[in-house]
Amino acid sequence: MSALQEILSWPPRRDDERRLALWDAEAIAAATGGTASCxxxxxxxxxxxxxxxxxxxxxxxxxxxSDGHAYLDKAFAKGAAAAVVDRPIDRPHILVEDTTQALERLAQAARDRAPARVIGVTGSVGKTGVKEAVFTALERSSRGAAHRSVRSYNNHVGVPLSLARMPERSEFGVFEMGMNHAGEIAALTRQVRPDVAVITTIAPAHIENLGSEEAIADAKAEIFRGLAPGGTAVIPADSPHFERLRTAAQECGARILSFGRAAHADVRLLDAIPSANGGSLVTAALGEARLCYTVAEPGEHWIANSLCVLAAVKAAGGDLGAAGLALAEMGGLKGRGERNRVPVPGGHVLLIDESYNANPASMRATLAQLGQTPAGRRIAVLGAMKELGDFAPRFHAQLAAPLCEAGVDMAILVGPEMSALARELGNAGGVSGATMSYVHCEGPGEAIAALEEFGLLGGDAVLVKGSNSVGLGTLVAHFSTRER
Structure with a gap:
């Protein structure tokens, strides 16, 4: 039987009778309290x-x-069917008092009408990758009836937008939630109202605004406050803040499901060995059950992420076999681990794109991954880590040891915050055995010139990582799109 015949032979479901349109004017007006023009x-x-x-x-x-009303003509020129506005226009529209509030109300209506099991994901590192893997697993097992937030739509606008996009027939919804101040996750989780609340890890990201890792853990734990009755909290068993997170979850009445290497983890790593594709072959225990699967993404951090994915899928009532397949098939996301083969004289260069985000924990993880990557030469283009406040000089200087351990031949440091690392590398006694070359650049333009001057050879591996605002995506685009 062909794949098409198998699909056509699936038994009908009650959800198949639901309308295919995402929203109609009547439903939007009812949800937002607005008035439909037609x-x-x-x-x-x-x-x-x-x-x-x-x-x-x-x-x-x-x-x-800016005011979105100034872009109405462009929106309709691109094919918009209607708009939500706070003033009458001569196109199909819903008239409301406040368009931002209307979006939040439409998001609430979407959450209310769908029978979906909802998973909320936050954490200092790994939340986008975990969100994507959980979605891929649930989409596979639900015949395409899973929905997720796209890109990194995880803030006060991105979350309600992602909710408003959730189809009525969705069986699963996976939403990422981010923050850089206390109280932000609490507001988002009230909108998402997850059945499963996931914290990937706790690390010193946004420590400038929060002051300590303990405060970061408390801010991330706000996700438990929105849990639906009987909901599950998925938390990292290996975190030094495990007890803090568990207590916060218990206070919200959550069932606890932990993951990691620790003996008390509910989803526990038993073994992990390198696989032929550069990833890992992992064996995990889930109670009495055992699951062996491949993780396509390289690095120790992705082994931990995979355990988090299994725990989230298990808590949501998804198919664990589909989760294993999803982890085996996932490639790196743009700006978050995507691997590009760049043609150069003598072969190809491996360009690892981690240009979207950076904090001390993710920097160390990706540098360790670079050190395990077979290469003739290893080159690290590192952009500044933002929102570290008074901790910035110390955290940047501490990257000297991971650079040395990774066997980096050339380090290109980008941004004024990287001066602390440059000083550490320049200190003869700062890094024992350090033999790498390095250069400190003000911005991505200088970094491109420095890498061009250094010269790329076949067999090189280049890691590009930094906070998004540094702009290293332009460097990735420059080298990944150039002709040989």
Whole structure:
């Protein structure tokens, strides 16, 4: 039987009778408290006129620097079917008092109408990758009835937008939640109301605003406050803040499911060995059961991420076999581990794109991964780590040892915060046995020139990692798209 015949032979379900349109005018007006100018249906929801696709609903949001109403013509030119506005227009629309509040109300209506089991994901490191892997597993096992937040739509606008996009027939929803101040996760989790709340790890990201890792753990633990009755908290058993997280979850009435290497972990690593594709072959214990699977993504951090994925899928009632397949098939995400083969004289260069985000924990993990990557020469282009406040000089200087341990031949340091690392590398006694060359650049343009001057050879491996605001994505684009 062909794949198409198998699909057509699936038994019908009650959800198959649900309408295919994402929203109609009547439902949007009812959810937002607005007034519809006419009848219409929309296939999606968008807030950026540049990203509008045919048939979508455009929300004209007001920001600190711009007003979405100024982009209505562009949105309709791109194919918008209607808009949510705070003033009448001569196109199909929903008239509301406040468009931002209307988006939040539509998000609430989407959460209320779908029968989905909802998973919320946060953490200092790994939340986007874990979110993507959990979604891929649940989408596979639910015949495509899973929904997720795309990109890193994890803030006060991205979360309600992602919720508003959730189809009525969804069986699972996976939403990422981020923060850089206390109280932000609490607001987001009230919107998501997860059945499963996941914390990937705790690390000193955003420590500038929060002051300590304990405060970061407390801020991440706010996700438990929105748990639906009978919900599950998925937490890292190996974290030094495990007891703090467990207590916070218990206070919210959550069932606890932990993951990691620790003997008390509910989803526990038994063994991990390198696999032929550069990833890992992992064996995990889930109670009395054992699961052996491949993780395509390289690095020790992805072994831990995989255990988190299994725990989240198990808590959501998903298929663990599908989770194993999802982990085996996942490739790196753009800016978050994507691997590009760049042609150069004498062969290819491996360009590892980690340009979207950086903090001390993820820097150490990716440098360790670089050190395990077979290469003629290893080159690290490291951008500054942001939001570290008074801790910044110390955390940047501490990258000297991981650079040395990774066997890096050339380090290109980008951004003023990297001066502390440059001083450490320049200190003859700062890093025992350090033989690498290094250069300190003000911005990505200088870094491109420095890497061009150094010269790339076949067999080189280049890691590019830094906080997104540093702009190292331009360096990745420059080298990954150039012709031989």
């Amino acid at each position: 009848d219409f249906e929309v296939s999606g929801v968008e807030i950026d006129s540049r990203d509008v696709r045919f048939g979508e609903l455009f929300f004209a949001l007001k920001g600190e620097k």
